[in-house]
Amino acid sequence: MTRHTLTEPWSWRPGWLPRRRARFPYARAEYEEVPCALCGASDAEAIAQRDRNGLPVQTVICRICGLLYICPRMSALWYARYYAEEYRRQMAAYHGTDLVADPEQLYRGQYRRSSWLAAYLQRHGVRPRRILEIGSSAGGLLAGLRDALGADVLGIEPGPEEAGYANEHGVPTVCGLFEQLAEEAIGHFDLVVCSQSFNHLLHPRRVAQKVRAALSSQGYFFLECQDFFQVLRYKGALCHAIQIDHPYMFVPATLRGMMEVSGLEIVEKTWECDAQLSDRERQTRARLGVPTLHVRFLARIGPVVEAPSCTYADVVGRLRALPDRPWRATLHTHWHRWRHRLRPYYHALKKRWAG
16 A cells, blocks of 8 residues: 555635635545556556545546546545545535535435335336345435335445434444445345445445345346546536545446446346436436436346456547536536525525415
């Protein structure tokens, strides 16, 4: 492990606004250089030096398979501390609020979203008896799936507060990391769910391989992961699309490659890319709490492929074709923050006028 130092632990703002020192001790954290998690190569090209909060985060692209990832990155111990102390506060600050979402809010939002996922599974003929969720948070998604499908559920969540809330509300949850749990302690499941967590993982290939081992013979893996191409197109600049909490930035080609080398076969009819949906469909899903700018699909046990089909040329070609306009992206970000801040006042005035 190589120790690196972040020399500028500042939260980013435009030059004409005062800067604010970050609370988390990024400069004291331990950093490590890692090879590509998809093909194992150590030949990478740097494409960016900062993340959306202005932290000096280096993002690289593998010259063999095209996987995008942070390198060097914080060690596992420091990422665990980051999630315990900083993550929720940083997310709230980025969206222009000091109100950190509590477990009850998370639970309600997840439960609302579960109705869409249950319908998606039923539409594709998936009727699981046992469901496991990786990164289950407060347990709302599992509670909704249990109520809708009548399945037994189990969650795995590294955050002690959210895992405790889930257990208190009747959703069995193990506090820990999925990749660190013994296989015999997990058992086999008809459905393993990983929603909005895959790009947060430090060892996604290891997790995907363990998912394969945890599936029953007719089991399915539901993966819902942010598509970095869509995020970049929406944000308008690399420095606004990169997040320190996303050690890996997947695109459709590298997601497919990760499934191939992990022995998981995508069921093509279940593949959905939000970029291909109509605006009306995206808005309908957003009201149910379904994330946008994502790719989602079901996969089942398949053959293990030695090398992924994706290449550097495939990914870098599309990456270079996308916009990189930092100042326009800055204005876009601040507009959305102010809109988020003013939304409660708008609804209060609207209610008053209606009365």
